[in-house]
Amino acid sequence: EAGVAQSPRYKIIEKRQSVAFWCNPISGHATLYWYQQILGQGPKLLIQFQNNGVVDDSQLPKDRFSAERLKGVDSTLKIQPAKLEDSAVYLCASSPRPYTDTQYFGPGTRLTVL
C-alpha cells in the first residue's frame, strides 16, 4: 500500500512570498489532515477534511492560510503572504474511514521563510 505523498519536500522562500504544498493521501482514505510542526514542538492541527468538506479549521490562520480538497482526494495548502514564523514542517496525514482512529503521516514539507 502506497503511503501519504507530499511535495515539495523542501521549500525556501522570502517573507511576503506565496507558497503551496500538495498532499495525496492513501487511496480511499476519507479523512485528511494538515499539521504544522514547528521545530521542537508537536504537530498542531491546521485543518481537517472529511472527503471534500472542512470539519475543523479553528487553528488555521485564515488571513494568510488556505486549503482545499476539491475532489475529496488530494489537497493543497497555501500560504499567502508568508511570515518568518511560518517556518516549520507541514505534515499531511490521512485516515481510512470517518472517525477512524489511526492516522498515517506523509514525509512532510520543510518550509524555511527568510
Added chain:
Amino acid sequence: GENVEQHPSTLSVQEGDSAVIKCTYSDSASNYFPWYKQELGKRPQLIIDIRSNVGEKKDQRIAVTLNKTAKHFSLHITETQPEDSAVYFCAAKGTMTSGTYKYIFGTGTRLKVLA
C-alpha cells in the same frame, strides 16, 4: 482549550535500561491515545495506542498505561536499544461539541539511548 502536557522534554538512558514518558490531558472526553516515534527528518510513526476502555497495552518492549481518573497516560520502553533514540510524541483524541474530533499532540520527548 484542550491541551496535552508531556514530560520530560529530554531523556537520556543507558542501553538496556527502561525509559518512561508521561503525558497529561485536559479533555475528559478524550478516548484514544496514540504514541508516535519520529526520527530526525522523518514522518511520525505510530508505535502503540490505547483506548479509554483499556488500562494497559503491551507490544514487545513497549507498553502504554492509562489512568482516566487522573487523566494521564505513559509510555514505557524496556531494554532500550540505540535505535530507540528518537523524539516521541503522545496525543489525545477528543470529540468536539460539533460531533467531530481532533487530535492534540504533546510537545515531544527527545530520547537518547547511550551505548
